[in-house]
Amino acid sequence: MASRDDEMRDFLYRAGIESGAVDSALEIDAVMQQWRRRFRKRELGASALRDLKLDDRLDLAQLDVLIAIWAPSKEFTCKAGQETMVATVAERLAIDPSRASRLISDLIARGLARRAVSQQDARRTIVELTEGGKAIVRAVRRYKFLLMGDFLSGWTPEERATFLPLLDRFSKWTDEAPNMASDHFVEEIAALVAALPPVDGG
Amino acid sequence: MASRDDEMRDFLYRAGIESGAVDSALEIDAVMQQWRRRFRKRELGASALRDLKLDDRLDLAQLDVLIAIWAPSKEFTCKAGQETMVATVAERLAIDPSRASRLISDLIARGLARRAVSQQDARRTIVELTEGGKAIVRAVRRYKFLLMGDFLSGWTPEERATFLPLLDRFSKWTDEAPNMASDHFVEEIAALVAALPPVDGG
Structure with a gap:
């Protein structure tokens, strides 16, 4: 339009x-x-569960929790050696702690995760993957990178070398944007607010 | 790691x-x-609602529904003139129809959306935005593009012209990937499946 x-x-x-x-x-x-x-x-996650024949035993929400416990370092920018608690999983996935707790209990019941005592603070209960849980995360990641690596094999080294820094630079926008408006566009935003009709409260 | x-x-x-x-x-x-x-x-959505002083009257789920009713043509790849029903909103947002229906009723109660009769089929009830609803979508989009346009002003025309086709090409990966595995990597995926330990059913 x-x-x-x-x-x-x-x-x-x-x-x-x-x-x-x-x-x-x-x-x-x-x-x-x-x-x-x-x-x-979650099309790719769904096809991974399907092709790995896990879809009758695991759903996408549970898979997300497995990956959040496993905590890819690049993805979650967590400190090395940071321990995972129920609250950590909730924070990583932006879900509420009671939902995280329920999903983790499911995974424990299936033998994919377990509770353990923190090595840093004995009063703290942490969550970790069992060997079975790790095996699933590993298989799903290998599946994803097989497809992605194969796709990117069709690009020239120059194309890949050009794309990556620009993508990285663009992603800074998503970092900064939520805090930029108040500084940069005071006048424009005040005008947008003034032009809005009243909305009935909830 | x-x-x-x-x-x-x-x-x-x-x-x-x-x-x-x-x-x-x-x-x-x-x-x-x-x-x-x-x-x-939803950091950017949240900051838009906050800076536009809408956050005490509208939440992110309601904003998503407003935008899905408004239906940006590029985003939802919908046919020109396609009418929006409750089921259309559910499909666009990948939420279940009962949730879509509840959110739409909220918006109608606030005067931001209304029900109407389809011009194409009189038996069909469609949903459309009121002027108030349109004004909110317009303000949120202007807010977003102010920030994004400002950010991209810091790029040279060459950088932008290089980035866009590569981004577009890369995004094809997200289109094709979910259907690629079964054709390309039969053997590798069979090996991944074979290496998985048994998982207890739900």
């Missing part, structure tokens, strides 16, 4: 944003939103 | 995937997983 985009372009132009940046923002956003929908649907 | 990555590299190398593609896959995945966590936490 071109008219919607035109209205947005006009607004951003008046806010002083150059048109090349506006065009890129609109196109990048379309890609990101599709990813977001796909993440939500 | 280098040892985990080394193990993965070794496995993928034996599956015939070239090492440059493996390195890229590991790094790109780390970025994507961070995005995924961020999408889950």
